[in-house]
Amino acid sequence: MEGTEKKTLIGRIRELKKMNNAIILVHNYQDPEIYEIGDFIGDSLELSRKAMEVEEDIIIFCGVKFMAETAKILNPTKRVILPNLEAGCSMADMSDVPGLIKLKEEYPNAGVVCYINTNADVKALSDIICTSSNAIKMVESLPNDEIIFLPDKNMAAYLQTKTKKKIIPYEAYCYIHNALDGEMLTDFKKRYPMAEVIAHPESPPDVLAISDHVRGTSGMIKAARESKAKEFIMVTECGMAQKLRDDVPGKTFHSFCNICSYMKMTNLFLVERALKKLEYEIFVQEEIARKAKIAIERMLELS
Ligand code: 13P
Ligand code: SF4
Numbered sequence: 001m002e003g004t005e006k007k008t009l010i011g012r013i014r015e016l017k018k019m020n021n022a023i024i025l026v027h028n029y030q031d032p033e034i035y036e037i038g039d040f041i042g043d044s045l046e047l048s049r050k051a052m053e054v055e056e057d058i059i060i061f062c063g064v065k066f067m068a069e070t071a072k073i074l075n076p077t078k079r080v081i082l083p084n085l086e087a088g089c090s091m092a093d094m095s096d097v098p099g100l101i102k103l104k105e106e107y108p109n110a111g112v113v114c115y116i117n118t119n120a121d122v123k124a125l126s127d128i129i130c131t132s133s134n135a136i137k138m139v140e141s142l143p144n145d146e147i148i149f150l151p152d153k154n155m156a157a158y159l160q161t162k163t164k165k166k167i168i169p170y171e172a173y174c175y176i177h178n179a180l181d182g183e184m185l186t187d188f189k190k191r192y193p194m195a196e197v198i199a200h201p202e203s204p205p206d207v208l209a210i211s212d213h214v215r216g217t218s219g220m221i222k223a224a225r226e227s228k229a230k231e232f233i234m235v236t237e238c239g240m241a242q243k244l245r246d247d248v249p250g251k252t253f254h255s256f257c258n259i260c261s262y263m264k265m266t267n268l269f270l271v272e273r274a275l276k277k278l279e280y281e282i283f284v285q286e287e288i289a290r291k292a293k294i295a296i297e298r299m300l301e302l303s
């Protein structure tokens with residue numbers, strides 16, 4: 001989009017936002033053009049906290065559906081709008097209620113830690129929710145020696161290296177992180193021998209084994225700021241390297257990445273449309289929302 005066209009569109013979005021008394025929440029993986037209209041940019045945990053305390057009438061959620069659902073659960077009197085209803089998450093859709101019930105029957109003494117990348121009905125059947133930034137803490141917080149962790153098998157394997165508890169994984173994964181390969185990363189590292197590797201915990205075990213930092217999206221920014229290193233390889237969604245270049249000036253970021261098509265389904269035109277038509281509004285069935293909220297709030301109290 002041309003500079004002036006983009007400027008006009010951003011101006012219209014800001015006007016509509018004011019008229020509707022709306023706030024725009026943005027996940028770190030969104031396109032940089034979406035950062036420009038965001039009132040708050042963050043990772044899944046930060047966005048949940050922010051959603052809970054929103055005072056405006058309307059939340060425009062620039063991220064994916066499970067995040068918008070979480071916002072609705074935490075702040076049910078607000079209207080939560082997802083600009084593109086197709087913006088789901090394939091990992092969230094890989095776990096379901098029958099799958100979780102089956103595991104619970106197989107392991108009746110296990111506690112259930114559920115990654116926030118799930119649909120609300122799965123959250124409702126879980127003891128506690130976690131995000132990439134607090135998963136270890138949430139696993140340790142439950143009294144059970146056995147923990148069903150769902151849905152991400154890679155994060156489950158990573159957690160198993162960090163806890164004495166027995167982690168029972170679900171067989172799901174993030175299609176973009178799971179496709180990252182340890183051998184290819186080993187070759188990539190040879191090109192940048194001074195660089196530290198920062199990887200998302202949704203990456204496979206062979207990738208995490210050769211990473212210097214394993215962090216969620218906002219944790220990556222913190223790790224790059226705090227490290228003495230000047231150069232980093234970012235192992236995650238491709239948008240993160242640019243975010244780090246903007247947020248941590250003076251350091252160099254190389255991308256070892258894949259693009260999440262779901263996160264890139266939101267653009268400025270769709271945000272303008274969302275504000276004009278107030279579509280697509282997210283609803284969560286009352287009983288599911290009530291139970292899911294208990295599990296989400298347990299996490300928020302502890303983190
Ligand atoms: P964060 O919780 O680290 O923001 O991650 C969300 C996500 O979808 C990663 O694939
Ligand atoms: Fe889902 Fe993976 Fe996209 Fe995150 S990066 S929203 S886990 S598909």
